[in-house]
Amino acid sequence: MKKLYLSIFASALALFIFQSCEKDLPQRLDYEAYEFATLDEDGGTWNPVLLNSPGQIGIPAPEATTSPAYQAELAAVKAASGQITGDQEAAVRYWSSNALIRWNEIARELAAKYNLTPAPNADGTYPAPNAMNPGQYPLFPFAHPPYTCRMLAYWSGAQYDALMAAWYYKYQFNRPAPYAADASITTHLPENGLPSYPSEGATIAAVSQVILSAMFPLEKDFLAAKATEHKNSLIWAGMNVQSDIVAGDSLGRAVAAVFINRAKTDGMANAQTPRPISDSLRAAAQTRWGWHWENLETPQRPVGITPFFGRVRPWCIPNVEAVRPVPPPAPGSAEFQVAVAELQEIADNLTTDQRKIANFWADGLGTYTPPGHWNRFAADLIVKYKENPLRSARTFAYMNMAIMDAGISCWDAKYYYHYPRPAQVIPGFKTILGIPNFPSYTSGHSTFSAAAATVLGHIFPAEKARADAWAEEAALSRIYAGIHYRFDSEVGTTQGRAVGNYAVEVAKVDGGE
Amino acid sequence: MKRMSITSILLMAFGVMLLLPSKAQTPTDALMMETGQICLAAIYTHDTWDEYWEGTLKRNNGNIGTLTRQTVMPMVALGVIDRVNVIAALPWVKTQASGGQMTGVQGLQDWGFWIKGTAVDQEIGSGKLTLHAVAGVSGPASNYLPDYAPFNLGFGCLEGSLRGVLQYQTGSGIFVRGQGAFHLRGNSTIERDYYYTTQGFYTDEVDMPDAISYGAVAGIWLLNNSLKVEAMFDGLKSLGGFDIRRQDAGFPSNKMIFTRVGGGLQYYFPFVKGLGVVASGGYVLTGRNVGQSLALSGGITYQFGIW
Known part of the structure; x- marks a missing residue:
């Protein structure tokens, strides 16, 4: 009996130790305050x-540092920073x-x-x-x-x-x-x-x-x-x-x-089109290409996500036609069959590494999406290279303008080509991630990521290989997940790079190189 | 776009213990093996639901349809001494949905290991009062992904539990039993390093809420102690976690709560010494962030002495 009590006590102790090993999980990115590498x-x-120019918006001239008003402010700062509380x-x-x-x-x-x-x-x-x-x-x-x-x-x-x-x-x-x-x-x-x-x-x-x-x-x-x-x-x-x-x-x-x-006035207000317009896009694709995409959910969602996002005003690309990819292979064609065979082979033999890549880049519902994922990378690089706020804003701005242009360009292709998702045309095909509510060609992850990597690689040349590898992996992740054909991802990557280069060209002449 | 639109969910893998039908030599009953006795069991469970609680909202989901979870659980219990038994189990689970586009998964779920001891064994009149204490640990037996609701095989975390089982059985074979346990859970590891619950987390680890489980059973031994018939009520309550948001997917650290009713049968064949069969069923009555599952189990047990 004593032994029993002892073992119960030991188990309780073990559980307690086990519990206290659990650490608080990070709810934000931790970084130390740093000195700026440059002041620009x-x-x-x-x-x-x-x-029009940095001085376009006027502000009043400041009071002289010798003025009583400034001295009073200074005294207030001195008091506040000298008696700072823990909070x-x-x-x-x-x-x-x-x-x-x-x-x-x-x-x-x-x-x-x-x-x-x-x-x-x-x-x-x-x-x-x-x-x-x-x-x-x-x-x-x-x-x-x-x-x-x-x-x-x-x-x-x-x-x-x-x-x-x-x-x-x-x-x-x-x-x-x-x-x-x-x-x-x-x-x-x-x-x-x-x-x-x-x-x-x-x-x-x-x-x-x-x-x-x-x-x-x-x-x-x-x-x-x-x-x-x-x-x-x-x-x-x-x-x-x-x-x-x-x-x-x-x-x-x-x-x-x-x-x-x-x-x-950038057109976003009209991007989520009403059903008749959405239906007409589908009908136009069927007429033009002989195929169309359909939402596969139950009940079916009648309109995909933002069919007219491709018409939103871009930042750096001249227009969507300038970066619109070539048409995808027709369903049933030899090239299409090769892509389908690859998806089936992956689905049947999914490795742990492939699953991890698919999930790491999933960035689906309830997440900050692929654009958010790239902002996280950019934030890390900004800290790593100790950029001052102006230069950080420049990094974020060119990357995010490129990402938005990539989205506009990608959405243009998505609803112009209106290409079916793999699960729509491969009988019995199942995925390991939910299928997004918009057409397949080209891959949004691939386009967003290649555009972002192109800008980050330009701003941080030493990180270019790493950024390109991330973009490559993000593109592959969608094939592993069964969400995209290889040509969706590969063409999307090319498209994203082209979009990103437009932003880089603007950055090159903005005075901040 | 992970799980775009496939909504959500919940999961019903409470680890081995709660999936166990109420039968002999489990962590939740009052039976003990004598020294040197070993019991081998194999139990199949078929568990389905087509409605689940998204937080407190009960709903169905066309992108799931009916979720089916099948479990095959081999188990072994050994009487180390009369008052101390050890139990081990290793369930294999397969999940699939009748609706939607997402693939089901299959594989080994969680290994489980328990030590069960008799703390009180007291004759009271013609009846008997027993109190058993059970300490257990379980953890993932394969690299299944816990972040794949509602298909995930399990929670993907280490769990330690302490349980007390109190039973009174009359001389005529009628028994009542109550049991309760505390489940201490470690972190689960997922395959993305940012996730949002009620706020964002920059890690691939998930703090799994601890839980309590409890149950009450009433039954009787019939046919000269060869047939046991029992009815049960049990439940589980997460001591933390968060509600699935509207049309979001389920997550390992959801606040899971349920109550369930069920019953069980156990029969020892008189003509083959040590051979028995078990059958049980359970139906979830109330819940939160879980499916309203109907689970049916059947299995065989074989007991023999090894020393």
Whole structure:
């Protein structure tokens, strides 16, 4: 009996130890605050995306550092950073030296949160999100890959222009940072040598708040709270005085408004077409090509995701025709049969490695989508190369404009060719991932990824091989999953590279090389 | 686009213990093998559902249709000494859906190993009161993917459990039994390094919620102690986890709760010493993030002495 109690006690102890080994899982990317590799003092002379020039939007000249108003602000910073609380310190660490990383993470997180497809009604029809009434189920938005790539393109494009404007004024006014104006001020982030008016941090917060609130209207309060904390953290950290923040905030808001205006008329409002238009696209494909794609869900979804996303206004490509791929092989043709045989062979003999690759790149419902995945890579590289916020915004902007152009180009091909998915034409074919609700040719993952890798490879030449390998793997992943034929992926990769090169050509002459 | 549109789900692999029909020599009953006795068992379970709870919303899903989960479980129990038995099991599971485009999976699920001891064995009048304590561990026996609801073979995590089984049996063979367990679960590993539950996680590890399970059984031994008939009520409750969102896919760390009713039969053939058959069934009454499953089991047991 004693032995029994002993063994029960031992088991309980073992369970306890087992439990305490469980560590807290990371809920965000951890990175240390860093000193910027360069300051890009000439950043205010670069070519913006939408602004006519970095100085297009005016801000008031700052008060002189000798003025009583400035001295009072300085004293407030000194007091705040000298008596920083534990919570405030945590906030400073969270926003850190380059808050674009955090805001990008927040944008990705919201994409994941809102990336849910509407459930069918009891009668077999499907409801649709309504931007006019975002809180009614299905919530607006449905952050599918086209939605998410566009959201990230506007967010990063606006950051780039806004920070270019901020740099323009920083070096025009040359107001010293608080810690430079008063050496006794304690700082809680690396002192970066940037003139502090307007605050680049406040600019980032304002752009993020405005763009993301427009894209995720139900998150307005959450985003406002985040922006407030971010701006406050700049004071707590000893990095900015209040008037730096006010100026950065108003500049950020004004630039964001320019991008919001573009978004209102870029064609996205019509991308999710009504059923008659969707039906006519299918009929046109059947007439032109002799085939058409159909949604395979039960009940069938009558309209695919954003049939007219291919008509949304691009950033760097001249038009979709310039990068439209050749037609896919006809179903039943010899080339098609080879692709089908490969899919069947893979499905019958799926290896663990293939399954892992398919899942790693799945980026499906409830995730930040492939565009989000590439933003995560970009964020890692930005930290690795210690880019300053302006240069980080440039990296994000060209990559995300290329990704959105890739999406536009890919969606053009998808609904122009209206090609059936493998499971639609191979009897009994099953997949290991859910089949997306849009036509097969070309692969979105492949196109997004090749465009992103092309830009990242240009900006970070030492990472080019790695980025290309990621894109290659992302393209293959869809074949392993049974979602795409090899030609969907290969042609999509070529298409994505072509799209990405247009963005690279713009980057080459923007002054920031 | 993982699981685009295939909605969601849930899973019904509660590890070995709860799938066990109520029969002899299991972690949930009050039977003990004598020293040197060994019992081999093989049990087949056919489990189906076509409705599930997405959070608290009960629904069907045309992209799943009917989900069928078949389990073949070989099991061995050994009487180390009269008061201490050890039990091991290794189920093989196959899942498939009648609807949708996603492929089912099959393979070894979780190995399980239990030590069962008699803490109390007390004659009370003509009846007998027993209390057994059972400590168990289980873990994945193959590289199945836990992040593949509702097809996943299991949760893909290590689990430790402690269970108490209290039974009173009258001299005439009528018995009542209650049991309860705490299941401590380690992390599960999936094949993507970002996932969203109620917030994002930048890791391929999933913190699996611990759980409690419980059950009550009433039954009787008939035909000179060769036939056991029993009725049962049992349940499971995750002590954490999150609800499946509307039209989302299920996830290993969903908050799973259910209650179930069922019954079982066990019969020892009088003409072949040690040979028995078992049959049982269970139907989920209430649930959350689980399927409303109907499970039917049948199997054979063979007991003999080895020393």
